[in-house]
Amino acid sequence: MPKNAKGRDIAEIIPAKCIGCQLCVGECKVDAIRMENGVAIIDSEKCIGCGKCVDVCPSNAVLFEKIRKKKAVIPAAEVKPGTEANIKPEYHGVAVFIEVVRGEVSDVSWELAGKARELADKLQTEVIGLLLGSNVGEVAKEAIAYGCDSVYVMDKPVLAAYFSRMYGRALVSMCEQVKPEIVLIGATPLGRDLSSVVATQLQTGLTADCTGLDIEPDIKLLSMTRPTFGGNIMATIWCRTRRPQMSTVRPRVMKMPVKDPARSGEIIPLDFSADGITVPQLIEFLPRAAEAGGVDITKAPVLVVAGKGACDAKSLPMLEQLAQVMGGSLACSRPVIQAGLLPYVRQVGQTGKTVAPQLYIGVGVSGAVQHLVGMQGSRKIVAINIDKEAPLVKIADYSLIGDYKQIIPELIKGFEARSSQLKNKPQSNLKGSQA
Ligand SMILES: Cc1cc2nc3c(=O)[nH]c(=O)nc-3n(C[C@H](O)[C@H](O)[C@H](O)COP(=O)(O)OP(=O)(O)OC[C@H]3O[C@@H](n4cnc5c(N)ncnc54)[C@H](O)[C@@H]3O)c2cc1C
Structure with a gap:
């Protein structure tokens, strides 16, 4: 050598x-x-x-044999859980970080609680809520209603607002005491920041932005699926050698569970020491985009989504009008943002927002995988496209094949006529109706 x-x-x-x-x-x-x-x-x-x-x-x-041997690739069938020395049997339960921002729980926390319930049932273990904040007693009760069996709480004034170092220390300490086998965190701005801090300090693996979570039946590991290579393939990732197995999931990817106020569970307070951490002084909270008059496409019940095929400045007002007539909002695919026609907050997809409206109408959207991962949870999907072979047409519940410039005005006319019909219907008839 x-x-x-x-x-x-x-x-x-x-x-x-x-x-x-x-x-x-x-x-x-x-x-x-x-x-x-x-x-x-x-x-x-x-x-x-x-x-x-x-x-x-x-x-x-x-x-180069002497000091470094090439790593062996273990075939999936031969993977055995718990063979590594650092996986100790005391790790148990599927934990969900319950995100509270200015007193409000992020919906994604409950969506993840629903998913955690499903995973925990497969592992025959419990769902654990991990809650940080100030005056969050009511939130802990809500967590039980959404499916947690126990909720660990650090309730301190110093945790009223999010600071990475403070929350990082608190959640690391919680994980060290509770030892959950799996930790799920919402891929919100707060969750993305916090999850990386916690995973680094716990020296474990973190799979970000998962679109699917399941338990691998034979080996009982968490299968974390996410788009990779620019969204062109879906990778399923296991964390074999470290605990907890950590994953972040974007809002609206998992279904919201039904709240059951009759459920019972345990609320366990934990102590927290902020010693040695300097708390930055809060000067002012800036309003969120939606509060400042912007549009939050993740909340709209109906989305009319403009794609590159409907990407011209003259057509967008027509699509906006359709969205308004239907009580929804206008969103778009990435080329529309790149053309500078709409702001980034309106982008649906892997690098935009994940949406799950009651009705999604894609106008001139082909349905690239990077777009589909952001909208496939929509309740009903309508595709308007000249190409009947477009991927979005293939997954749509209804498709209108043709030029959107002819289709959209007809839809607007139809919906306007329908809503004025409803308005003109005598009130007494509506109230008295037994239907
Ligand atoms: C890392 C990465 C991340 C990405 N993230 C995102 C993301 O978050 N969101 C996103 O959307 N994209 C994303 N993309 C881009 C994505 O790959 C596609 O390029 C994009 O989604 C295509 O947008 P589109 O469907 O509007 O345009 P196109 O694929 O060009 O489709 C246009 C469609 O319009 C139809 N059409 C044309 N004329 C008409 C007409 N007159 N009437 C009706 N239909 C018509 C065509 O038949 C076609 O199907 C990403 C790409 C990469 C590499």
């Missing part, structure tokens, strides 16, 4: 095995690998013997 100037073992290429793929060149952090006549060459003066080239080489052309 060759050595570098400091006497450390360094990697060596077997030229006959090298297929010239250059993966090792891209992986080498110290530029110690170059290509010559289609074969990788290692510069022994630059090589630091990290062995990263060994891991990426698809043809086993890098010799």
